[in-house]
Amino acid sequence: MTTDFADHVRRNVADATPPVQSLVDIDFYKFLMGQMIRRFYPDVDVTFQLIIRDKEIPLVGGVVDESELRAMLDYARGLSFRRTDLYYLRGMDVYNTNMFSEEYLKFLKNFTLPPYDLRRRGTSFELKFSGPWAEVSMWETIALAIISELYYRALMRKLRDHELEMVYTRAKNRLYTKLEKLRQYRDIRWADFSQRRRHSFLWQKSMVGLCQEVSNKQFVGTSNTWMAFHYDLVPIGTNAHELPQVVTALADSDEEKRVAQYEILSKWESLYGQGLRIFLPDTFGTEQFLAGAPAGLESWRGFRQDSGDPISRGEAYIGWLKKRGVDPREKLIIFSDGLDTDSIIRLYEHFASRIQVSFGWGTLLGNDFRDCYPADHPASTLFRPFSMVCKAVAARRTGETEWHPVVKLSDNSNKATGPKEEIARYTRIFGRAGCTAEAVLV
Structure with missing residues (x-):
């Protein structure tokens, strides 16, 4: 089976x-947020930009070829x-009602991705997207998946056949060892969140199939819309940081900026x-969000924890619920920040009897090839998952000439952008x- 998979990889490369x-090979929440943006913010332009957090990863200089990247974009x-x-x-109709309006589906029917701006900057690329x-x-997530796969393809081209296998x-x-370890905790529930920094489309497809086969009811779905359709799984997703980031950037006064994060939720x-x-x-910041x-x-x-110390963030949420007279056992925390088996088990054991927990397992599910590359190969240190994001960096109302910088503070100062x-x-x-200042692995 591994030989067959390696043959598929060779052909793809x-x-x-x-x-x-x-276009459905995309995180499901892009549709959910897209419909909301169309409904409430049709007159807003943004710029998204690729951000490589791991400064030791060179995308150019013999790794990702610029002409190949342009061809795939x-x-x-x-x-x-x-x-x-x-x-x-x-x-x-995951929640017994149709999620998407005919107006939004009409928009998608005629949709194509807008232009991009790609330039070389030292050992990396400057990649931006601007428009509505x-x-x-x-x-x-489409751009990130393309860049991630091209990066690993470039490294795999350096391998001989037996090394690739x-x-x-x-x-x-x-991967199988990880899934078997989690099977010892039958009540743990988790979903695949790996699309944006996946090793490859083929590997994610194989991985999701293995998860479905091995993990049974523990595996509750995937964020990838194509994978959900292909495997008859529930597509998982709600909202992301870009909504409060962009709307807050467009707010004028300090007070308007403070309340923008809540107005998003009302809409x-x-x-x-x-x-x-x-x-x-x-x-x-979670503390200020809960306080206000x-x-x-x-x-x-419930809430999704995506940065900072997960235990202190979870405890803050439980304390906040109790102050408001709510039994935490009726609520849910979805942990999604750089998870792997040990952290999933640790968080489950800490919180399981006090609040419902679930896990969005991302890069270290769909791209954990650490120490799999030949150790004596010159490129062995590059064949590992790394942290990159594509974030909104500027916004303006349609017709305006001035762009407003977009900021994310995060509960982890090393994830702040702007x-x-x-x-x-x-x-x-x-x-x-x-x-706090936490190391960012992925």
């Missing part, structure tokens, strides 16, 4: 198969939604009802209570 061949720009894609989205928010946002044998054994609830009421509080949260937010189903002077301004507005 030799034939320069596009890493993304469908161009291929993605030529994609459109098929009728079957739209039928699938039209029938999406609902269009540009769709690039995020060895790499995938080791990686599959590691979200009006569009999707109770089923998708999971809030993400760490954009500008309006009455009624405690009725939401110009230094704007980070300082936002720190003055929101504070840094509860913020």
Whole structure:
């Protein structure tokens, strides 16, 4: 089986198969947020930019070829939604009601990805996407998946046949060992969140199939829409940092910026009802978010923890619920920050009897090839998962000439994004209570 998989990889590399061949090969929350953006913010333009957090990873200089990257981005720009894609989205009723309006489906029917701007900058690329928010946002996980796969393909081209087979044998054994370890904890529930920094499309497809086979009820779904459709799984997703980031950037006064993060949630609830009421509080810091949260937010189903110390963030949420007279056992925490088996088990054992927990398992599920590459190979230190994101960095209302910088503070200061002077301004507005400086592996 591993030999067959390695043969598929060889053909993909030799034939320069596009890493993304469908517009539904994308995180599901891009559709959910896209519809909200179309409904409430149709007159907003944004710029998204590739950010490589790991400074030791060179994308250029013999790793990712610029002409190949352009060819794959161009291929993605030529994609459109098929009728079957739209039928699938039209029938999406995970919470017993159709999620997507005919107006939004009409928008998708005529949709293609907007232009990009790619330039070489030292040992990396400067990659930006600018235009209407609902269009540009769709690039995020697609662009990351393309870059990630091209990076690992370039390294695999340096391997001989037996070395390539060895790499995938080791990686599959590691994945199976992880899944077997989690099977010892039957009540742990987790989903695949690996698309944006996956090893490759083929590897994610194989991995999701193995998860479904081995983990049974523990494996509750995937964030990747194509994989969910292919394997008849639940597509997982709610909202992401870009919503409060962009809307806050457009707010004028300090007070308007403070309340923007809550106005987003009000609009979200009006569009999707109770089923998708999971809030993400760490954009500008969880502590300030909970302290200023309006009455009624405690009725939401739960929250997603995506930065900072997960135990202290979870304890803060439990304490906040108790202060508002809510039994934490009725609520849910979704942990999604750099997880692997040991951290999943540790968090489960800490919180399981006190609050419902679930896990969005990302890069270290879909791209853990550490120590799988031949140790004596010159490129062995490069064959590992690394941290990169594609974030909104500027926003403006359509017709304006001035761009407003977009900021994320995070509960982890090493994940903060934005110009230094704007980070300082936002720190003055929101504070840094509860913020820590954690190493960012992925």
